[in-house]
Amino acid sequence: MTMDEFPAYRGDLRYHCLECKSVYPGDELHYTCPECSGVFLLQDHNFSELKKTSGEDWRAVFDQRAAGKMTQMQGIFRFFELIAPVVDKEDVVYLGEGNTPVIESSPRLQKNVGRKMAFKNDGQNPSASFKDRGMACAFSYLNQLVKKNNWDQVLTICASTGDTSASAALYAAYVDGPVKSVVLLPQGKVTSQQLSQPLGSGSVVIELPGVFDDCMRVVEYLADNFRVALLNSKNPWRILGQESYAFEIAQWSNWDMAGRCVFVPIGNAGNITAVMNGFLKLKKLDIIDELPRIFGVQSTHADPVYRYYRQNPGDRSYAPVEVTPSVAQAAMIGNPVSFPRVRELAAKYQQEQGEDAFNVVHVQEQQIIESMLLANQNGHIACTQGGECLAGLIQARDQGLVGADEFSILDATAHALKFSGFQEMYFNRSFSPGYGITPRQEYINQPQSVLSEEDKERMSKDEFTRAAVNEMVRILGLQGN
Numbered sequence: 131m132t133m134d135e136f137p138a139y140r141g142d143l144r145y146h147c148l149e150c151k152s153v154y155p156g157d158e159l160h161y162t163c164p165e166c167s168g169v170f171l172l173q174d175h176n177f178s179e180l181k182k183t184s185g186e187d188w189r190a191v192f193d194q195r196a197a198g199k200m201t202q203m204q205g206i207f208r209f210f211e212l213i214a215p216v217v218d219k220e221d222v223v224y225l226g227e228g229n230t231p232v233i234e235s236s237p238r239l240q241k242n243v244g245r246k247m248a249f250k251n252d253g254q255n256p257s258a259s260f261k262d263r264g265m266a267c268a269f270s271y272l273n274q275l276v277k278k279n280n281w282d283q284v285l286t287i288c289a290s291t292g293d294t295s296a297s298a299a300l301y302a303a304y305v306d307g308p309v310k311s312v313v314l315l316p317q318g319k320v321t322s323q324q325l326s327q328p329l330g331s332g333s334v335v336i337e338l339p340g341v342f343d344d345c346m347r348v349v350e351y352l353a354d355n356f357r358v359a360l361l362n363s364k365n366p367w368r369i370l371g372q373e374s375y376a377f378e379i380a381q382w383s384n385w386d387m388a389g390r391c392v393f394v395p396i397g398n399a400g401n402i403t404a405v406m407n408g409f410l411k412l413k414k415l416d417i418i419d420e421l422p423r424i425f426g427v428q429s430t431h432a433d434p435v436y437r438y439y440r441q442n443p444g445d446r447s448y449a450p451v452e453v454t455p456s457v458a459q460a461a462m463i464g465n466p467v468s469f470p471r472v473r474e475l476a477a478k479y480q481q482e483q484g485e486d487a488f489n490v491v492h493v494q495e496q497q498i499i500e501s502m503l504l505a506n507q508n509g510h511i512a513c514t515q516g517g518e519c520l521a522g523l524i525q526a527r528d529q530g531l532v533g534a535d536e537f538s539i540l541d542a543t544a545h546a547l548k549f550s551g552f553q554e555m556y557f558n559r560s561f562s563p564g565y566g567i568t569p570r571q572e573y574i575n576q577p578q579s580v581l582s583e584e585d586k587e588r589m590s591k592d593e594f595t596r597a598a599v600n601e602m603v604r605i606l607g608l609q610g611n
């Protein structure tokens with residue numbers, strides 16, 4: 131096969147319920163098990179076919195495709211056989227998602243943190259978050275279903291803290307035809323930039339008092355009882371697309387994951403599910419020899435997964451938590467729908483690579499925002515969830531969980547600009563007490579005004595320029611040459 135041919139391989143994807151273990155064919159849309167309401171993961175029953183190709187050959191295929199030109203293979207579907215090998219070429223939706231850069235931190239930041247590290251900038255996806263990876267897959271599959279079933283109307287819905295809704299609205303607007311998008315948001319708990327995204331894409335935007343978990347329950351009920359297509363990561367096609375994040379990290383690492391740690395914030399827990407599943411698939415196909423260590427990170431204001439794993443193995447019980455305000459607002463979730471997936475995959479991951487291959491740490495709000503500021507004052511474009519990952523790395527370092535010889539890749543899940551309001555609150559010292567954040571002068575940066583409107587009105591253009599120069603010379607302490 132040449133690098134610009136669409137792959138011929140076709141998988142046999144089936145829904146596997148993680149609770150009652152029922153299996154359903156993958157040719158219709160399911161979100162939860164009709165038997166027991168458990169969550170699904172999709173498994174390819176032809177996977178053994180893929181094992182007939184050696185790991186070395188797979189690496190060569192993916193490396194060649196990275197240099198290819200076919201639109202459909204430019205994004206997440208570079209890894210077609212591992213993602214959704216049931217989608218036809220003409221149904222692939224590509225809006226520029228995936229292939230996000232891994233940016234190694236400056237020597238100054240690495241010295242400050244005392245660990246080797248990089249951010250993978252998933253904010254450089256089209257709607258400025260990692261959700262686009264999952265949406266590209268979910269919408270490509272949806273296209274296929276629409277074609278097969280001749281549907282003349284599909285109402286897509288999702289609950290969101292902001293990123294999922296931006297992404298769902300963008301892809302729905304592009305696909306158009308019978309697809310109409312509705313998003314449900316917790317009122318006042320989505321940043322203004324994120325709210326502007328589905329509005330701008332023409333989605334129906336509905337706001338509900340409460341938090342994300344309240345919205346999620348509503349869309350789950352709608353998905354169970356009405357003809358709507360759920361686009362949250364409960365939809366397992368989303369998970370498949372997001373696995374591309376793991377594949378890209380492995381490819382960036384030249385397929386050598388020894389000594390690598392990957393830090394992922396946990397909100398609804400779809401992404402950490404996808405990251406673990408992605409690396410497990412690569413290992414099964416001998417594309418990588420060893421799994422990287424995974425660190426899930428949660429805020430102390432939304433940490434049900436951390437609380438589960440801090441209990442003794444064999445004695446653990448899961449309980450949702452009531453969230454309190456968090457600057458890592460995208461992860462401000464008390465009852466992650468993918469928790470059963472995390473439990474299942476973390477166990478497999480640890481079985482494969484040892485106990486310390488999967489860890490969860492929790493961090494304070496103060497650490498999250500200041501880690502974001504620290505990263506960005508060192509040339510990154512990390513969002514608050516990226517800050518959460520850096521805070522997690524620092525925490526893991528302090529607990530002796532990450533060695534000086536290991537290299538950590540941190541998930542900056544969204545673009546910093548989506549969360550600039552939190553930076554502003556820090557700089558203006560305007561956080562409400564619920565956040566538990568006390569801004570410190572060393573991180574604060576504010577604009578300094580020179581001259582006034584009146585000055586501008588009374589001065590000629592030349593006088594005004596000269597006066598402005600004088601002010602800047604005074605502030606900056608400039609010397610003439």
Ligand SMILES: N[C@@H](CCOP(=O)(O)O)C(=O)O
Pocket residue numbers: 261288289290291292293294295342361362363364397398400401460461
């Ligand atoms: N942070 C998420 C919450 C929903 O997550 P999903 O991956 O299950 O859609 C958001 O951006 O809405």
